[in-house]
Amino acid sequence: MSTSTRIFLAVSVFIIIIDSLFVVLNAFFAREALQQHFDSWGDDRRATYSILRDQTLDTMQVLAEIFSRDPQLHALFIEGRDAVISEGGGPGGEEAAIFRTALLKRLQPAWTVARRDFKLRQLHFHIGPASLSFLRVHQPDHYGDRMDNLRHIIVDATADGQRRSGFELGRIYSGLRGVVPIFPTIGKHRGAAIGALEVGTSYQPLLEILEYHTGSDFAVLLKADRVDRAMWDQFRKDLVTLERDDLVVEATTSKCIARVINEVPSNLFEGRSQDQLQIAHFQRADDRWIVVATWPLEDYLSRTRSQGGTPGFVAVCDDVTGEMDAYQRRLATSVIYAIVAFLALEIVLYFAIRNGTRHLQRRVEAATQSIRDLNSALKVRAETDSLTGLLNRTTFYAIAEETRHRVQQQAQGLSVAMIDIDHFKRINDHYGHVIGDQVIRAIAQTLRATVRDGDLVCRYGGEEFLLLLQHPVARDEALEASSTLEAVATRIHAAVSALRIPIDQPDAEIRVTVSVGVTEMHGDEALECAINRADGLLYAAKRGGRNRVVRG
Ligand SMILES: Nc1nc2c(ncn2[C@@H]2O[C@H](COP(=O)(O)OP(=O)(O)OP(=O)(O)O)[C@@H](O)[C@H]2O)c(=O)[nH]1
Structure with a gap:
């Protein structure tokens, strides 16, 4: 193999290494940029969710406050509560029923408006201590049941007389609830309360607002075992189930969320700290690229007492086929650039070495000729007489x-x-x-x-x-x-x-x-x-x- 071929091959190998490095680095930075884009997307969605959730909880509490301060409602509840107690507790008797009906009638117009305007799912009077259901305005036929081990938010509010809000699973639905204690006299807020008023809404309207503002699909997923323990069967069966049987869909903005969730890597729903955001992107069977972020759902107990663990997850997803196409185009472009640069450099290298070799050859030939001339001149000088040119x-x-x-x-x-x-x-x-x-x-x-x-x-x-x-x-x-x-x-x-x-x-x-x-x-x-x-x-x-x- 000639020296110029060896130089050509060595420089070619060097160019290939630099080229490959360029492609690898470009792929690395493109992937980093994509990951950063998804991370900030996930952070943004979670922040928007948190703001709206807190705002919803505040709204529920304010509404509960407004209803509880109505003197007539207050008086009807006190008399109803006294009737239940005097009639043996539980659902109470006829007298309790009179006050329950009067309370319902008095509330009906306001309830209709509030349900429409604030998407309320629940207006519920509880008798303390703990929780004995007096009137479910949203479901007037169900009353008299105790929820001492289920509705901790009510139990706590009647126990210390403090207002509260939070998410709790319920028998009929799982909701974002605002609770205010009710005292014998309006305005007295000290010590144990005689009851509590609870106003609640579900996650569904909140997710719809989120979708409206962000353009992303949201879902609230609950752990199946928690739902099994909390909900009545006739309401439990209405929830959308998934291929994975450990989660059920509580609320969603997308009908196809079940399909997406079924394909999501399962580590996105594994136990982790309360605040941790998990993000993954993957290609679905229909070739669309999806990015999904999940974070743990807080409920009242996990938030206030760190008990019970997370009841589920919030999931948000977007179709990122466009971004992935751009990312793949960038990778392909860098490979094409690398190939074009390689070929261009190879051509330049080939001609540079060829010209260099020719130039060198000419110089070697010229040097050889001048050595030959010198040798023959020296020979002539050594063999002949310098004055005459005759033999010496x-x-x-x-x-x-x-x-x-x-x-x-x-x-x-x-x-x-x-x-x-x-x-x-x-x-x-x-x-x-x-x-x-x-x-x-x-x-x-x-x-x-x-x-x-x-x-x-x-x-x-x-x-x-x-x-x-x-x-x-x-x-x-x-x-x-x-x-x-x-x-x-x-x-x-x-x-x-x-x-x-x-x-x-x-x-x-x-x-x-x-x-x-x-x-x-x-x-x-x-x-x-x-x-x-x-x-x-x-x-x-x-x-x-x-x-x-x-x-x-
Ligand atoms: N110009 C010149 N003179 C030379 C050279 N080599 C020798 N000579 C001269 O030639 C001369 C020879 O002189 P001689 O040996 O006396 O001989 P000649 O004068 O030729 O006399 P004959 O030989 O006896 O006829 C000397 O003066 C030398 O200096 C040379 O290369 N160039």
Whole structure:
């Protein structure tokens, strides 16, 4: 795998990790936001419920107060109560019935109005101590029963003469009740009361107001065992039952609440502290998303004495399919963003790495080429003479040995020629070293041009040149070789003599001559021997007057 592929894969993995992190964080924050939205929704619904419940209880108490302060009603109740006592308690006798009927008749118009305007379910006169039912205006045929162990709110009010309110389960209905004690004289509010007046309403109207203000569906759910203990059977059977048999519906704003409650996670109705709010959202079988909040219902005993535990729960629910769709859209959008960002980054990464690699390749190629050039320049410099470009002495010896070996195998002959420029010192002295160099270069070129391709030309030192000349014919044809050798040497000598070296001076050109010593190599003779012999012959040519070829 190439480095660029490895980089691409590593960066891709990094992008995938960042992308995944983005999706996970987005999902986390979206879920948090949704949960917060549901929490504040639940808090808001419970707060609205609490305000309206307290307001309803206050209203019940105020109404009870108003009725109890009517002097005629007060007087009729006192006389009725006295009649019951004198007629043996319980329902009383005929005299008690007279006062009960008169009381009912006197109350009827006000009851009709109050029931309509305040949705009253109950107006009930109790005889103290504790509770003996004297008159149920809402159900005049039922009287004379005791509720000492059932209606604690009445028992307490007649015992200490204090007004009270609260929710209590009842035999006919479970209600929000306001109770005021009745004393022998109106306005006297001290000590034990002789009776109490109770005004009550059910949860149903309160839930309807809640629904009107909040737009949410509410239900009051009672524990089935508590209802079984408190209610008369003929009223108990009217309550809506649920699939779960531990709860019954006391009041609701939604006909389909039973269906919702049946699907709610059951921990929403488990025991918990009085104030605790539980919220859950879930998808129903019909694909609608529902959010449900529940909190414990307070009754008179659980509120005032922390006894008996909660009698049930208040439940509120809303259809949040729109919010859940938006939440799921947000999740899907973040995934799409992540994929698009990933693809875009991958494309950018691909081209960046490709361009980077190409750029790098070009730089490497350029660097390699310049190293090659440098190497060949160094090679040329190491192998050649810098002034003339001819082979230097070391390279000459190396190549000459190879040539000698090869030529011997081919039975060819070799000759060595030593050439020296005549009176070169005078040129230097007369024209200077720069011109001297120019002359050396010109001679070198002439030598190179005069010999054949396979021959070697070397600057032996200063103004001296060494040549290795290959014979064009076989070694045994000695005569022809000898004459060819002579011809080559003479040609070199002549070429130099004919040379006119132009210079940038008034007398325009320089002419030079050379002395040449040339000799043929014998058999396996060492190169050094032939060179020494050629050097000796060159010396002979110098001594002989220069400007000549001496062969030996
Ligand atoms: N310009 C120049 N001069 C060089 C170079 N190498 C050697 N010389 C000079 O060549 C001259 C050689 O002089 P000599 O050895 O006396 O020989 P010559 O004057 O050529 O006389 P003969 O060889 O006896 O004909 C010296 O002055 C050197 O300084 C070079 O590379 N460039």
